[in-house]
Ligand code: SF4
């Protein structure tokens with residue numbers, strides 16, 4: 203059961219003997235739940251004792267391990283790939299027969315039963331996608347993949363992306379059915395279901411003869427680029443761009459000419475797009491291409507960006523805690539004088555919006571795509 207964890211033994215032992223605790227700083231789970239066992243160090247300590255037989259996996263361990271947003275801030279603090287070790291712990295716990303807390307387990311169950319983690323009706327997705335003319339186009343330079351959060355929760359984000367692509371006369375079509383990319387199940391350790399989803403998405407693109415994929419959800423983007431190659435190494439997957447990468451290029455080619463807007467804005471790096479994919483500059487260049495905007499950075503930005511609290515199944519598992527973490531991120535944006543908090547992920551958008559509501563903040567939360575679309 204613990205074979206997949208044995209490669210972490212040396213590091214876990216070293217970590218236990220180091221007195222640094224650097225990974226606690228800004229860990230969303232630790233900062234919210236206030237017990238050392240929720241930090242990366244705490245989780246690695248459990249991993250070590252599990253490997254050595256001094257600790258048997260149980261519901262308490264699962265509670266601690268699954269309380270991780272997969273944000274990777276501990277990786278930056280520590281220099282070791284803690285977030286991957288923690289994700290492997292989640293998978294190893296499931297393999298050993300210990301269930302995740304029920305709220306996390308529902309992500310996998312719903313995806314198995316309904317094809318999406320929200321348990322929404324697929325017919326509703328189909329009816330919605332039917333309203334997008336580009337779902338009926340056979341071939342194009344880009345195929346826009348719409349994830350579950352965009353289809354079921356953030357259709358305004360889809361409208362913004364479509365508006366931009368049409369304005370720049372990009373040759374694109376849109377997937378005509380909802381297939382979850384597998385990120386929610388993968389981040390809660392259900393590799394098998396994530397592999398099923400990866401196979402379905404890959405087949406969809408093969409059927410569409412897709413030459414390049416576009417994704418505006420940072421979680422989908424990370425799955426396609428970084429996780430599919432290990433989940434289904436035999437599969438051929440087309441090149442992938444996040445929408446901010448293409449839009450940045452379109453602006454530099456003068457295919458989009460935004461109107462000016464006088465406002466102070468700040469940018470929240472989605473963990474999947476920033477720390478895990480290294481895309482920091484493109485969204486900032488888009489912001490700076492809108493005349494009149496003043497971009498101010500939060501203290502914790504770029505690779506040190508704090509997590510919004512939504513990822514890794516944490517929002518599904520502990521919604522109230524996730525929103526509290528988002529509320530603190532919103533306060534950070536307010537503290538630098540921003541009136542608009544931008545991001546580049548529909549899932550961050552949702553959690554930050556709920557965080558702003560929690561503290562009755564007047565700050566406006568938008569994606570970069572949404573703000574740009576308003577200025578076209
Ligand atoms: S920063 Fe790394 S070495 Fe230090 S306590 Fe955290 S996991 Fe251990």
Ligand code: SF4
Pocket residue numbers: 225228229230231232240241242269270271272273274275276277284285288509
């Ligand atoms: S990945 Fe993020 S939430 Fe998980 S232990 Fe590391 S810092 Fe904490």
